[in-house]
Amino acid sequence: MWTLIQIELYKIFRRPRTYIAFIAVAALIIIIQFGLKLDGKSYADFLMKDIGGTMEIDGNILNGYLICYIMLQLLLVHVPLLVALIAADMISGEANMGTLRLLISKPFSRTELLLAKFFASTVYTLLLLVWLAILALFLSMWIFGTGDMFLMKSSYVVLLSENDVFWRYTGAFVFAALAMVTVAALGFFLSIFAENSIGPIVATMSVIVFFTILSTLNIPIFNALKPYLFTTHMISWKEFFDIQVNDANEAIVGSIQHPQKIVNSALVLVLHIIGFVGGSIWIFKKKDVLS
Template sequence: MWTLLQIELYKIFRKPRTYIAFGAIAAFILLIQLALLVNGKQYLQFVLGFLDDSFEIPYDKINNGYWICFAILNLLLIHVPILVALVAGDIVSGEANMGTLRLLVSKPISRTQLLLAKFLAAVAYVIVLLTWMALIALGLSIALFGTGDVVVAKAMELHQIEQHDVLWRYFAAFGFAALALVVVASLSLLLSTVSENSIGPIVATVCIIIVCTLISEMQIPLYDKYLKPYLFTTYMLGWKGFFYIGVDDDGQTIRGSVQNASAIFKCIGVLVAYVIGFVTASVLLFRKKDILS
């Protein structure tokens, strides 16, 4: 299995398209960092400015590396699934398209092993991509802007987390994001197993994510009641739960707490179930697949 995984990783990281995601993420993050370096105060005024009448807001202190990383993740984690689909959607269908899949399955290894190796390679890709993202979004932001308390703006609340209570939340959030992106990778894998070319699964994954995200975010009671609970995109935002801090009866924040840990665990459970569902379906389909190309 280890050899199979190594081969699959070699195949992924040999393709130029793999590095599109790394380049896109770096460019996007650097652009945000530059913008916030120059106009950070204005951006914060746009978000929090209406509180100016009631409070003295220390914009310069809020515009720190920790907050900038949160702002980047808020903007970027919606788009990263598209970059994951770019690689994971190609993982089986790409071989079918090139004609190497038939050759591959003729080797003395089970189809299940082969597909699991491909899935694990996609997982490894997700982890490397998120590590890269963490390095630039968090590491570089801290280097450029320093650290400080994080102020998280929700629609109806403002949460402040003290700086020495922040770092573990990022580790947890990136861990959660990895799981969320593995769901995308497994969906792409499923679509990839039933397709003979790469474009189909990639585009289909992107379309599914866009439609599901729209439904999750539209705030329409009909969808909220009957659709939203069943969409994996609803649970992909769970990483933010680590930045919603718990408060005591007096309304003061409790260091090291999250507002609703059970909601995060529920998200993790649902996402794991989706991964198992997609991968199992992929294996079943792949085992019965009539490989002609």
């Protein structure tokens, strides 16, 4: 099993395609950082427009912490494509290349093969998120400094103390990793049905785009569906940045407004991962390899 995992990782990281994602993430982040560094003032002014007409914000809100949040908000919508690029290719790519039949005829069970492949795509996904964290969080912290984090939500604003932010990012990245592994599991599941990688990649993205639109639409008939869409739960990393207040309306440092929501969402995502991977194994075990 360990050999299989090593080999799968070796294959992933020997392919040029793998690095597209890392380059794309780096390019996007560095461009945003460059833009904000040069012209962050006007962007900050836009953000610092008075809130509610009665309050104004004093200080440098555009620090590394907020920039990371903005980037996560933007990027985590697109990272699924980069995850699908590899995960949805795990089986279909081998079928397409013709190497699947050779793999299957080796002395490993199909279950082991799939688990190793899924594990390898998970490692890839996690590394992509670590890369994202290094660039979006640590690089931003280095370039823009740290400080309190000011966040505007739709019906209130949140101010997090400087020393109350980093652990939230740790949680958010762990959660985002879980969300992206769910995407990987979906792509992986779809990849067992195809003999080319484009199909499953497009299918994975279509599912995510479709579900995300349903998640975003505020139409009552769809609202009932939302809790059942995994895309709704994928953005629960944001919950780490909402803080509880006490009766005196003081934010309680170190608290999370809806910890239960995070736990629920995480459970939903874990169940999806188990479902997708389990389904992949179940179907693939019985599949005749004709590629």
